[in-house]
Amino acid sequence: MYTNSLLKKIVFTTGATLVVLLVIPNGRVLAQKAPWMAPANALQLKNPQSTDPNGAKQGKTLYFSYCTPCHGDKGKGDGPAAAALSPKPADHTSDAIAAEPDGSLFYKISEGRNPMPQFKTTLSEAQRWNLVDYIRTLHKTGTK
Numbered sequence: 001m002y003t004n005s006l007l008k009k010i011v012f013t014t015g016a017t018l019v020v021l022l023v024i025p026n027g028r029v030l031a032q033k034a035p036w037m038a039p040a041n042a043l044q045l046k047n048p049q050s051t052d053p054n055g056a057k058q059g060k061t062l063y064f065s066y067c068t069p070c071h072g073d074k075g076k077g078d079g080p081a082a083a084a085l086s087p088k089p090a091d092h093t094s095d096a097i098a099a100e101p102d103g104s105l106f107y108k109i110s111e112g113r114n115p116m117p118q119f120k121t122t123l124s125e126a127q128r129w130n131l132v133d134y135i136r137t138l139h140k141t142g143t144k
Contacts (some may be wrong), residue, residue: 036090036113038104045103049129059134062127066119075138085115098139105132 049055064073072079075092082089090097097105109128112118119128 036108038100038107042103042107043101045101045106047102047106047129047132049126050102050133052133055130055133056137057134058127059130059132060137062123062131063134066123067131070116075135087115089116092135092138094139097135102129102132102136105135 063071063075067075068079069081070079070085070089071077071092072082072089077089077091079089106128108116109123109131110118110120119131123131
């Protein structure tokens with residue numbers, strides 16, 4: 001038979017385990033809702049092709065191939081796959097995205113963060129900068 005102290009240990013351990021199991025998923029959800037910040041060295045990156053008039057045009061083609069399933073045709077974060085994702089895809093027409101340095105967007109496209117895939121091995125450096133150029137047009141053209 002169980003002694004009184006052994007029974008207390010079992011109840012305490014079981015209760016503590018349940019509390020941990022209930023808290024950990026909530027902690028993960030809260031962590032995913034934190035803003036996605038690029039590291040300081042990425043913020044310093046300068047877009048080497050920001051003056052190329054064809055960059056955004058080439059970026060648009062890439063965007064429709066790689067980004068619209070999640071970010072949507074107009075970049076609002078409402079693509080067909082967005083409903084199933086957590087965290088939700090960014091709204092590329094937002095003031096928050098417009099305020100990010102080009103290096104930050106380049107870093108995020110390159111490195112990804114679950115559920116967003118990384119594109120540094122899929123797309124060339126120039127293609128990733130072209131995507132940055134196109135994302136800039138989404139805010140500028142008032143597609144909000």
